[in-house]
Amino acid sequence: MHxxxxxxxxxxxALRAGEDAGAxxxxxxxxxxxxxxxxVPVIMREYFAVAAKGTICEGAEIxxxxxxxxxxxxxxxxxxxxxxxxxxxGGCGGIxxxxxxxxxxxxxxxxxx
Amino acid sequence: MEIKVMHQIxxxxxxxxxxxxxxxxxxxxxxxxxxxxxxxxxxxxxxALIKALRSEYRIGVIEGDIAGQIDAETIDALGIPVVxxxxxxxxxxxxxSVRHMLPMFSLEDLDVLIVENIGxxxxxxxxxxxxxxxxxxLSVPEGDDKVHxxxxxxxxxxxxxxxKYDMLPYFEFDDGRVEADARGVNPGVTVFRVSSRTGEGMDxxxxxxxxxxxxxxxxxxxxxxxxx
Numbered sequence: 544m545h546x547x548x549x550x551x552x553x554x555x556x557a558l559r560a561g562e563d564a565g566a567x568x569x570x571x572x573x574x575x576x577x578x579x580x581x582x583v584p585v586i587m588r589e590y591f592a593v594a595a596k597g598t599i600c601e602g603a604e605i606x607x608x609x610x611x612x613x614x615x616x617x618x619x620x621x622x623x624x625x626x627x628x629x630x631x632x633g634g635c636g637g638i639x640x641x642x643x644x645x646x647x648x649x650x651x652x653x654x655x656x
Numbered sequence: 657m658e659i660k661v662m663h664q665i666x667x668x669x670x671x672x673x674x675x676x677x678x679x680x681x682x683x684x685x686x687x688x689x690x691x692x693x694x695x696x697x698x699x700x701x702x703x704a705l706i707k708a709l710r711s712e713y714r715i716g717v718i719e720g721d722i723a724g725q726i727d728a729e730t731i732d733a734l735g736i737p738v739v740x741x742x743x744x745x746x747x748x749x750x751x752x753s754v755r756h757m758l759p760m761f762s763l764e765d766l767d768v769l770i771v772e773n774i775g776x777x778x779x780x781x782x783x784x785x786x787x788x789x790x791x792x793x794l795s796v797p798e799g800d801d802k803v804h805x806x807x808x809x810x811x812x813x814x815x816x817x818x819x820k821y822d823m824l825p826y827f828e829f830d831d832g833r834v835e836a837d838a839r840g841v842n843p844g845v846t847v848f849r850v851s852s853r854t855g856e857g858m859d860x861x862x863x864x865x866x867x868x869x870x871x872x873x874x875x876x877x878x879x880x881x882x883x884x
Contacts, residue, residue: 545748545779549665556663564659574665581778581808628807629840638843648666653659 549582550590556650557600566655571604573652579612579627579645612645669783672751676758676786681879683763686872687771688865689785691809692793693802694775697819697852699727701793702770704852706736708862713767713869718757720749720774727772737761748779751786768869777806788872789814796823800830803837811841815848815864822851 553572561569572591576582588605595601614630615622621634622643631638664670680687692698699719706715716737719728728740739760741753749771761769771787773780792813794802797820803810810816816838818831835847846864850857 545746545782548746548750549782552665552668556661556665560659560661560663564657566657566659579808579811581782627811627841628804628837630811630843631840638839640843649664650661652661655657655659 546582546586547590550587550594553650554591554594554600557653558598561599561653561655564655566599568656569600569603569653570656571606571654572600572650573606575608575610575647575649575651577610577612577645577647580648610644610647613643614640615643616640669751672755673784673786676751676754679758680786681876683766684873684876685763685766685769686869687769687787689771689773689787689790690793691773691780691790692775693777693798696793696795696798698772698775698793699730701817701819701852702772703730703734704858706734708858714765715768715770716761716766718754718769718771720772722774743774747774747776748783749773749785750783754785767873777802777809781809781812789868791815791817793817793819794834795820796827796829800833803834803841807841810838813842813845815846817848817850817861819850821849821856822854
């Protein structure tokens with residue numbers, strides 16, 4: 544249910560950027576989202592459709608590109624993709640890892656008319 | 657036409673979370689975000705912590721609830737400053753709500769602020785509220801699969817408390833699995849087995865909390881000297 548607060552922020556960002564650029568209508572909102580996130584895309588799209596009614600974003604598609612979880616091992620220097628349910632170094636099996644990607648969550652661009 | 661945006665969606669919350677952190681640092685207050693399911697025993701644990709720590713620290717509590725103020729009344733009965741945060745249906749606490757709550761406390765009279773988040777294993781995990789650290793509760797009757805099913809909550813917490821541990825003989829609950837799952841999603845996590853009813857395991861948790869609180873407040877004091 545926390546998706547509503549997030550969708551409102553997404554919509555505000557899209558409206559502001561769209562209006563600044565003089566857009567009449569937003570067709571697509573492109574979002575980048577790390578896999579280390581429990582925001583549900585389907586719910587986000589449904590909420591967005593409702594929240595955007597009557598704005599230049601009405602009917603806009605939400606395109607979500609997921610970014611995999613990658614980490615760096617502080618022991619052996621290994622870098623790579625990690626399963627978020629089993630966080631271990633793919634090189635030495637160590638657990639001293641630093642998150643590199645996977646927590647991103649931002650509006651990347653808009654496709655507008 | 658394509659419009660480049662590159663704008664963080666959670667920025668509204670992160671900015672306010674940083675403001676809350678700065679306000680708390682000014683007053684050397686360590687804020688602890690306590691999360692867990694409805695019925696995990698968050699209020700009972702907080703009451704036990706207050707009783708054990710109130711002679712050492714001046715403690716305040718923010719009670720997050722979707723409706724009602726039963727928990728706030730429980731804390732108030734201990735004579736501890738408590739503010740009820742009624743989210744009016746929302747499933748989580750945001751930094752903005754905490755920012756609004758802070759002026760209701762006399763901040764110069766606090767060392768520790770405990771926030772009881774909304775009973776929910778999903779949504780609260782996504783929102784930083786300006787806390788110094790997070791404690792996630794998982795009670796024995798809830799089942800040992802919860803870390804596996806709700807990884808973010810446990811991955812973003814500093815400590816996991818297996819609560820109502822005195823109930824272990826009555827449930828099919830593999831505490832080793834919970835500990836392994838928690839370390840799987842969060843290698844640096846500290847795991848405790850606690851019953852706030854019998855007092856079992858409280859000593860270990862209290863020692864951990866004292867060390868964390870003291871470290872946070874010492875760091876806040878250091879930063880304050882650098883930027884008076």
